[in-house]
Amino acid sequence: MRDVAIIGIGMTKWGELWDKALRTIYVETALLALQDAGVDRVDSMVVGCMSSGLFIGQEHLSSLLSDYLGKNPIPATRVESACSSGGLALRQGFIEVASGISDVVLVGGVEKMTDVTGGEATYALGTAADQEYEAYHGLTFPGLYAMMAVAHMNRYGTTRNQLSMVAVKNHDNGSKNPLAQFPSKISVEAVNSSVLVADPLRILDCSPVTDGAAAVVLCPVDMAKKMKRPIIRIAGSGQATDTIALSSRRDITWLESTYLAAQKALAMAGRKIQDMNLFEVHDCFTIAEIMITEALGIAERGRGGKAVEEGLTSIKGKFPVNPSGGLKAKGHPVGATGVAQAVEIVKQLRGEAGDRQVKGARRGLTQNMGGTGGSALVHVIEAD
Amino acid sequence: MRDVAIIGIGMTKWGELWDKALRTIYVETALLALQDAGVDRVDSMVVGCMSSGLFIGQEHLSSLLSDYLGKNPIPATRVESACSSGGLALRQGFIEVASGISDVVLVGGVEKMTDVTGGEATYALGTAADQEYEAYHGLTFPGLYAMMAVAHMNRYGTTRNQLSMVAVKNHDNGSKNPLAQFPSKISVEAVNSSVLVADPLRILDCSPVTDGAAAVVLCPVDMAKKMKRPIIRIAGSGQATDTIALSSRRDITWLESTYLAAQKALAMAGRKIQDMNLFEVHDCFTIAEIMITEALGIAERGRGGKAVEEGLTSIKGKFPVNPSGGLKAKGHPVGATGVAQAVEIVKQLRGEAGDRQVKGARRGLTQNMGGTGGSALVHVIEAD
Numbered sequence: 001m002r003d004v005a006i007i008g009i010g011m012t013k014w015g016e017l018w019d020k021a022l023r024t025i026y027v028e029t030a031l032l033a034l035q036d037a038g039v040d041r042v043d044s045m046v047v048g049c050m051s052s053g054l055f056i057g058q059e060h061l062s063s064l065l066s067d068y069l070g071k072n073p074i075p076a077t078r079v080e081s082a083c084s085s086g087g088l089a090l091r092q093g094f095i096e097v098a099s100g101i102s103d104v105v106l107v108g109g110v111e112k113m114t115d116v117t118g119g120e121a122t123y124a125l126g127t128a129a130d131q132e133y134e135a136y137h138g139l140t141f142p143g144l145y146a147m148m149a150v151a152h153m154n155r156y157g158t159t160r161n162q163l164s165m166v167a168v169k170n171h172d173n174g175s176k177n178p179l180a181q182f183p184s185k186i187s188v189e190a191v192n193s194s195v196l197v198a199d200p201l202r203i204l205d206c207s208p209v210t211d212g213a214a215a216v217v218l219c220p221v222d223m224a225k226k227m228k229r230p231i232i233r234i235a236g237s238g239q240a241t242d243t244i245a246l247s248s249r250r251d252i253t254w255l256e257s258t259y260l261a262a263q264k265a266l267a268m269a270g271r272k273i274q275d276m277n278l279f280e281v282h283d284c285f286t287i288a289e290i291m292i293t294e295a296l297g298i299a300e301r302g303r304g305g306k307a308v309e310e311g312l313t314s315i316k317g318k319f320p321v322n323p324s325g326g327l328k329a330k331g332h333p334v335g336a337t338g339v340a341q342a343v344e345i346v347k348q349l350r351g352e353a354g355d356r357q358v359k360g361a362r363r364g365l366t367q368n369m370g371g372t373g374g375s376a377l378v379h380v381i382e383a384d
Numbered sequence: 385m386r387d388v389a390i391i392g393i394g395m396t397k398w399g400e401l402w403d404k405a406l407r408t409i410y411v412e413t414a415l416l417a418l419q420d421a422g423v424d425r426v427d428s429m430v431v432g433c434m435s436s437g438l439f440i441g442q443e444h445l446s447s448l449l450s451d452y453l454g455k456n457p458i459p460a461t462r463v464e465s466a467c468s469s470g471g472l473a474l475r476q477g478f479i480e481v482a483s484g485i486s487d488v489v490l491v492g493g494v495e496k497m498t499d500v501t502g503g504e505a506t507y508a509l510g511t512a513a514d515q516e517y518e519a520y521h522g523l524t525f526p527g528l529y530a531m532m533a534v535a536h537m538n539r540y541g542t543t544r545n546q547l548s549m550v551a552v553k554n555h556d557n558g559s560k561n562p563l564a565q566f567p568s569k570i571s572v573e574a575v576n577s578s579v580l581v582a583d584p585l586r587i588l589d590c591s592p593v594t595d596g597a598a599a600v601v602l603c604p605v606d607m608a609k610k611m612k613r614p615i616i617r618i619a620g621s622g623q624a625t626d627t628i629a630l631s632s633r634r635d636i637t638w639l640e641s642t643y644l645a646a647q648k649a650l651a652m653a654g655r656k657i658q659d660m661n662l663f664e665v666h667d668c669f670t671i672a673e674i675m676i677t678e679a680l681g682i683a684e685r686g687r688g689g690k691a692v693e694e695g696l697t698s699i700k701g702k703f704p705v706n707p708s709g710g711l712k713a714k715g716h717p718v719g720a721t722g723v724a725q726a727v728e729i730v731k732q733l734r735g736e737a738g739d740r741q742v743k744g745a746r747r748g749l750t751q752n753m754g755g756t757g758g759s760a761l762v763h764v765i766e767a768d
Contacts, residue, residue: 001483001484001485021516044623051437051443052511053435053437053438053508053511054437054438054443056515057507057510057511057515058511058515059434059435059438059464059466059511060464060465060466060511060512060513060628060754060755060758060759061464062464062465062466062625062754062759063465063466063625063626063627063628063754063755063758063759064514064628064758067625067627067628067629067632071625072625073624073625073641073644074624074625075624075625076465076625076759077472077476077623078463078464078465079462079463079464080443080445080446080462080463080464081444081446081447081460081461082443082444082446082447088446088461092461092476095479095483098483098485099385099479099483099484099485100385100483101385101479101483123441124437126441127436127437127441127444128443128444129444130448131440131441132405135441239428239460239461240457240458240459241446241447241450241451241455241456241457241458241459241460242447242451242456242457243447243451243456244444244447244448244451256457257457260457370444370446370447371444371447374444374446374447375446375447375460
């Protein structure tokens with residue numbers, strides 16, 4: 001397998017982009033990544049998207065997006081793994097370059113979620129759960145994560161304020177990210193008194209519904225060196241699955257797929273979690289970030305709430321988590337999120353993250369997951 | 385890149401499987417393939433599915449199917465390229481094994497299409513067209529292929545009877561395939577007098593709506609040799625895209641993506657089209673098979689109708705096309721079709737195709753496409 005570099009990144013402002021079609025959002029972002037990479041040649045494209053079928057009545061994104069990007073007739077592949085579709089696209093692109101079948105691969109993630117009503121969006125997102133055993137019976141994702149939160153609070157003493165501190169930290173970070181959907185600071189009191197969605201989760205515990213895209217350009221490290229690009233490489237990639245239904249899990253306070261994917265990615269990179277300087281993780285709900293820090297080994301099991309309370313995961317902490325603002329403040333266009341995580345890590349490793357820069361960052365980790373953790377993708381990204 | 389073998393195949397009876405869920409159909413088929421391969425170990429799964437979101441309200445198939453197959457926590461990837469999702473799954477599995485990242489990869493394709501009304505199925509299939517420029521304006525796939533047929537008939541003199549002969553040939557072949565949805569012989573007269581769907585296409589020109597799955601097991605050729613398996617290898621893989629909208633094509637009587645994907649697959653295999661002993665191609669409509677034979681180079685441009693009329697593409701002809709019965713008789717569960725094509729080629733190369741056996745078959749080619757040819761996947765499969 002060949003070593004793989006990320007030579008270009010692209011992302012535009014996320015939000016409710018009612019004036020732009022999915023194809024437009026994707027193309028604008030992909031062109032930024034190609035411009036950043038300084039290449040026009042693309043051998044193959046991989047696109048992560050969760051449910052363009054339900055959100056905009058459009059499948060066959062491989063053909064649509066290669067067409068609108070002007071890259072026909074190159075191979076184009078769409079992958080789906082619910083909210084980890086972007087992370088999966090990154091992995092597929094990585095495998096394509098590593099295998100030798102393609103040299104320059106454009107990896108994108110995109111979702112257009114605001115062309116439907118809130119109820120329709122909730123239904124579409126619910127298709128990441130087990131339709132027959134969960135969704136049909138009325139369970140939605142706030143409900144599922146609420147159950148995980150209650151269990152975590154009961155078992156480990158995680159507090160309401162600790163949940164809120166995750167949101168406050170990520171909005172603090174996001175306030176320094178001009179591309180974030182909600183670049184506004186919030187307070188613990190504001191989270192605690194926001195509208196209840198599914199007890200104990202309140203609206204400010206939840207990531208928003210977002211339109212957006214993100215893209216990266218991959219090529220072999222040897223080619224990147226010839227192009228005199230700074231070498232930022234995908235040093236490790238890990239993917240794992242878990243039961244789709246929460247009720248089938250051995251322990252709903254533990255994200256086994258994240259744990260396993262991280263172990264695999266770190267092993268491939270020859271690193272330990274302590275070697276990582278920053279983390280972009282899947283905080284679809286505040287409780288998710290707490291559980292992810294435990295599964296990654298940033299915090300001990302049951303101590304994820306304490307970790308945020310003690311500042312361990314703030315930008316100036318030992319293990320900065322979600323300097324971009326995370327899904328919470330940056331937004332969560334579900335298919336794009338996993339790619340945007342890589343975009344942020346590359347910005348940080350290049351020292352281009354402005355006011356939210358993690359000082360001296362050389363190695364970062366992305367963690368992207370689908371459903372309640374039914375799938376997980378972890379990547380280790382390093383600067384030479 | 386490592387050489388890749390197909391060591392197991394699985395397929396169950398296709399049809400209107402109202403008593404079975406998508407997950408059930410998939411698992412039954414996958415278990416057959418694993419049993420056939422004689423392995424229990426699976427390192428990774430790839431699943432092709434076009435639109436489980438619209439057909440059954442279920443995305444996140446990676447998690448669902450690895451879960452129900454009992455293979456958690458292995459990596460599972462769902463790919464989508466409309467009706468060529470199965471061919472794309474085969475290619476992704478091929479790349480995974482070739483790259484060295486996984487040894488034993490289970491490639492599956494599945495679609496459950498009969499849980500919705502006919503109108504809903506037509507809508508879901510229409511998402512393979514350009515939603516904004518084609519589907520919103522009332523175009524459906526019979527209409528799109530009807531325009532291609534009219535153009536082909538006008539330019540090249542292709543006749544109504546030649547279209548019918550494609551259907552008659554494929555039903556003749558399908559009548560010898562016990563897994564086919566419609567294993568019944570039909571006559572030219574029956575096709576010519578069947579209900580008009582979109583002039584000139586009649587109902588017996590169209591492939592049906594089908595529930596079904598297909599699966600193959602891949603591993604490195606070296607591993608297959610150690611397992612003392614007969615060596616059947618994926619010698620070439622080609623993928624290409626074209627404009628999604630038919631109106632954007634230079635020539636609507638020519639399938640450029642199929643032509644390019646075939647050129648790539650044959651070049652990788654070091655073969656010419658004349659070296660192939662049989663073909664499984666994407667006859668979603670009778671006119672499609674005629675145009676595909678031209679794009680592959682089995683027939684000269686404009687002579688695809690003549691080729692079927694002269695018996696060139698019958699089982700005993702020089703270039704047998706769709707010995708399985710094709711999409712027309714075997715059925716067309718859209719995400720499964722591309723994988724089922726590989727299943728048929730392997731059966732033929734093993735000499736296990738019964739009454740529809742192509743004598744002495746050593747090399748076969750699959751051609752799978754999405755939409756009106758907006759994407760195409762071609763594979764060359766050979767027995768050592």
